[in-house]
Structures are given as structure tokens and as C-alpha cells.
Amino acid sequence: MYYTKYRPQKFSEISKPNETAEALMNQVKTGKTVHAYLFVGSRGTGKTTAARILAKALNCQKISKNGDPCDKCDSCKAIKNGSYIDLIEIDAASNRGIDDVRDLREKIKLSPSVGDKKVYIVDEVHMLTTEAFNALLKTLEEPPKHAVFILCTTEFHKVPETIRSRCQVFKFKKPSITQLVVKLGAIVKSEKADVSKEDLKKIAAASLGGFRDAETLLQQVIEGGVEIDSIAYSAGTHSYIELVDLLLSQNCENALRVITKVYEDGVDLSVWTGDLLLYLRDVLFVASGVSDYVADASDEILASVTKHAKNFEISTLTKFIDRFLKAQLDIKDSCMPQLPLELAVVELCGNVKVVDTVAVEEQVSVEVEEPEVEEEEVVDEEKEKAPVPKSVEVKNTFRLEDISDSWPQFLNKLFDQNKSIHALINGGSPVKIENNFVIVEVAYAFHKERLEDIKNRKVVEDILCEINPEVGGIKCVLSKDKPKQLSEKETGELTDRNVVAPRKAALPTSISKVFDGGLPF
Numbered sequence: 001m002y003y004t005k006y007r008p009q010k011f012s013e014i015s016k017p018n019e020t021a022e023a024l025m026n027q028v029k030t031g032k033t034v035h036a037y038l039f040v041g042s043r044g045t046g047k048t049t050a051a052r053i054l055a056k057a058l059n060c061q062k063i064s065k066n067g068d069p070c071d072k073c074d075s076c077k078a079i080k081n082g083s084y085i086d087l088i089e090i091d092a093a094s095n096r097g098i099d100d101v102r103d104l105r106e107k108i109k110l111s112p113s114v115g116d117k118k119v120y121i122v123d124e125v126h127m128l129t130t131e132a133f134n135a136l137l138k139t140l141e142e143p144p145k146h147a148v149f150i151l152c153t154t155e156f157h158k159v160p161e162t163i164r165s166r167c168q169v170f171k172f173k174k175p176s177i178t179q180l181v182v183k184l185g186a187i188v189k190s191e192k193a194d195v196s197k198e199d200l201k202k203i204a205a206a207s208l209g210g211f212r213d214a215e216t217l218l219q220q221v222i223e224g225g226v227e228i229d230s231i232a233y234s235a236g237t238h239s240y241i242e243l244v245d246l247l248l249s250q251n252c253e254n255a256l257r258v259i260t261k262v263y264e265d266g267v268d269l270s271v272w273t274g275d276l277l278l279y280l281r282d283v284l285f286v287a288s289g290v291s292d293y294v295a296d297a298s299d300e301i302l303a304s305v306t307k308h309a310k311n312f313e314i315s316t317l318t319k320f321i322d323r324f325l326k327a328q329l330d331i332k333d334s335c336m337p338q339l340p341l342e343l344a345v346v347e348l349c350g351n352v353k354v355v356d357t358v359a360v361e362e363q364v365s366v367e368v369e370e371p372e373v374e375e376e377e378v379v380d381e382e383k384e385k386a387p388v389p390k391s392v393e394v395k396n397t398f399r400l401e402d403i404s405d406s407w408p409q410f411l412n413k414l415f416d417q418n419k420s421i422h423a424l425i426n427g428g429s430p431v432k433i434e435n436n437f438v439i440v441e442v443a444y445a446f447h448k449e450r451l452e453d454i455k456n457r458k459v460v461e462d463i464l465c466e467i468n469p470e471v472g473g474i475k476c477v478l479s480k481d482k483p484k485q486l487s488e489k490e491t492g493e494l495t496d497r498n499v500v501a502p503r504k505a506a507l508p509t510s511i512s513k514v515f516d517g518g519l520p521f
Helices: 018-029 047-059 073-079 098-108 130-141 177-191 197-204 209-226 228-235 237-248 252-262 269-287 300-312 316-331 339-349 357-363 400-417 419-425 445-451 454-467 509-515
Strands: 037-039 085-091 116-125 148-152 168-171 431-435 438-441 473-478
Touching: 018 047, 037 047, 037 085, 047 073, 047 085, 047 116, 047 148, 047 473, 085 098, 098 116, 130 148, 148 228, 177 197, 177 209, 197 209, 197 228, 237 252, 237 269, 237 300, 237 339, 252 269, 252 339, 269 316, 269 431, 316 339, 400 419, 400 431, 400 454, 419 445, 419 454, 438 445, 445 454, 454 473
Parallel strands: 037 148, 037 168, 085 116, 116 148, 438 473
Antiparallel strands: 431 438
């Protein structure tokens, strides 16, 4: 495999820039290495590779002046081919119990057989059990002088703080497109293959920021004859571009097909969603005028980011990012990993606001003052679509007295049809007729809010129109008078006791005593 054949064997061979490699070289050069390291980063970013190179440097017999291992001495060769007995690699996903750590603690007391240091590389350390972490903690607190621990993890937040605080933490960033292209170009040259730089950029984008994945994809192209475009679509940014295009056009059916294809291609949906969020972040930066953050992207990707930045309203774009953030968190706990993404797609397809570029170009430069609308955190879509009384003056065709006289009849019919809505409007009263709309005064903001819900309003208006066909609709306003208090403890604010539906029959005495007679019936 290319990722083993072309794995870096020295710090100097690691793709630059790389702050971690330089820092480790400096520690080796000055003799200031520590007994415990924690390497953090997403998969394929070089954590295990750097750990093995550090193990070489700690045991190299001909270390260079800059702290780089020679890769030629017996120790370096043994570590390279996996036969060095003082380098112990542990997969915490498979050896995660307390017994495994106890066994490690017993063996760590033994001095190195060959080299100066006995190095333990613990991969996926976040998979250890709580008991195993506690056992490991004791060893990290008082380690033998000859022992060095290198813990590797993709999920830093799952490593206990007590472990983190006893290690030097090094974070491995995802490689840029440029870094990946340089690395892939060197492999292409070594393999004497013919792959263009643009195709290498597509492979780099499809790798989702991992050296290992990029090298594997390149091997599929060179040795397996796989079409680059098919790789780029199934795993890379091309699928993001198509998904975002479909969401903007509110094409829910085909957007769901994209999610299905990515899932069926075996892509880790959590990782894929994370990279989709990175793409949307690039769009957000460009839309906000900070385009230098995406200068490293390929020309094709940069063109797509720029196009989407022009078509998105910032408010819609932030909703997209928020919704996919939630979907990514839900994926790990879902029995169907694709379902959180599918729900996000369905919701977003009905919530898209696209910039009308034609309208913007044709807009006459006349300043019009519009009332500022405070955007709520959560918007009731049905309420948003509720009909609003027109501002055009309409001559009233009925009187307030007509509504007041028939109000008891209206309340009785409403009670028979929907007791909950009746409870909301029962304390209110018609106070005005405006443009053939009945203005109803209610005491509480909660009552006003629920009565203006499109479904509740329709029930009320249907009954009003049945009694008086000329009624155009209702509009609720809040009463200026403070509601009467029910008891000394009441403040006039809405409580469960304020929403009381009329009863047609008295409650049994026992129930009335238990519930104080004040809950809705």
C-alpha cells in the first residue's frame, strides 16, 4: 500500500509546514523530551507516523545534529520493520480494559532490552474504560525513567482531564490541498505515473484532509484504473457542491439521493458532515468578505464557494451551518446514521432564502424606511405563513355591536368544537372593527400568540364567519389593563391557573380538593 510504502521515516520527511515535527526535533536535539505525549488529530493526519519517528529518535545510535533519526542504524531499521522489542504499540480499541493496563504496568518496570528508552504507543486512547484510565494515571504520575508514553487519539474531548494534564499535547492539523498535492506529486514521480496536477487536486479534495486516504485513492487511480471523477463525487467536495446547489433550489428529492449515495459508498457520515461544514464555513467567509481563508482551495472549488456566497443570504447560511452542526452531533447516537442528515435536508429545503440577483441589479436607488423586525431564535413556520390584515383601508360592512351581540353564541359554538381554543379566547372581548377584521382584546401575550397561530385562527374565523359571513378575520391585541389577580401570590403573569376552561359539570369534591380546582378541565 502506498501509505506504508511512502510513510515518512524522519521528521524532515514529514510534509511542511508542520509545527509538531519541528517542536519534537527541537526537544530531541536539546535532550528535553518528556515521559508522556498526547497526539491529537483526525484520522490520517500523521499521529502514529510521528510517534514512530519519535521512538526512533529516542533510540537512534546516530542521531543528527538537528534531532532527526538516521534511519540507518540497527534501532532505526528494527523500528521501521516492526521488530524492535522496546517499541510496544497498543490498540486501545481492542485492549481497553483494566487488566490490559495492569499487564502494561507490570512489564513497564523492566529495563529496555536494546535501546535507551522503552516506548509505548497507545492508539485510540480515548477508547480505554474509566478503570483503565485510572490505572494508567498512576503510571503516568510516577513512570520509570526509561519509559516514554505516546498516546494518540482522534477524540480529544473523551480523554480525561487528569490524563491530559500529565501529557504534553500536540495537535495535528489536517493537511492543506497544497500539502497533499506535493506529497501525491512525489509519489506519482516515484511510480512514474501520468496524473495531472488538477487531478491530484481532485484526489486531495476527495481525501477529506487525510494523507492516508489521499495515498489510497491515488493508488486506486494509478493501479486500479479508477476514474478520478467517480472518486471525487463519492467522497469529496463535489458531493457538497451538488448538495448545496440542490438545497438552494429546494430540490428535496435529489438532495436526499445525494445523502443516500454518500452513505451507500461507505463514507463515514460524521466525517463527511464535518467537511461539509468546513465547506459552508468557506462560503460564509467569502460571503462576509474574508476570501483569503479559502485561497488554498482548487480553482474549481473556489469558483463554487464564490458562487454559493453570492446566492446565499447570510441569515440562511447560518441556519444551514447550525442545522448541520446538530445533525453531526445526532449521527453518532442514531440507529440510522443517515437519518439526521435526511431530516436536516427536509427542513432546510423548506427554509431557503436565495438572493435575487436580478432584482438587486434592477433595484431603483430610493431609500425606503422599513420597520425593523426582531428575528426570533425559533420561528414557527405556520405562524409565519398566517394571513396578515391588509393595510389598505376597507369600509366596514358590519358594526361592533353586531359582533358583541353574537359573541355568546360564538363562544358556545367554539366550546363545542374546540375547548382548548375556547379557553384562550373566553377571557377576551371584541373591542373594534377595522377593515372588516374583528379586533379582539386578550389579557395575556400567550393567549395572543396561540390565537394567532394559523390553525387556531382558522377555527375561530370559520365560526365567526358562520355567524356573520362579512367578517374578514380576527386580529388580537393585548389589553392595557393588568389582569385581575387570582390570589395574593398571583402577579398577573400567565400561569396554569390563568388558563381555565369553563366546566359544564362540577368536578367531584375529592378531585377538586386534590387539584385546588384550578387546573384546566
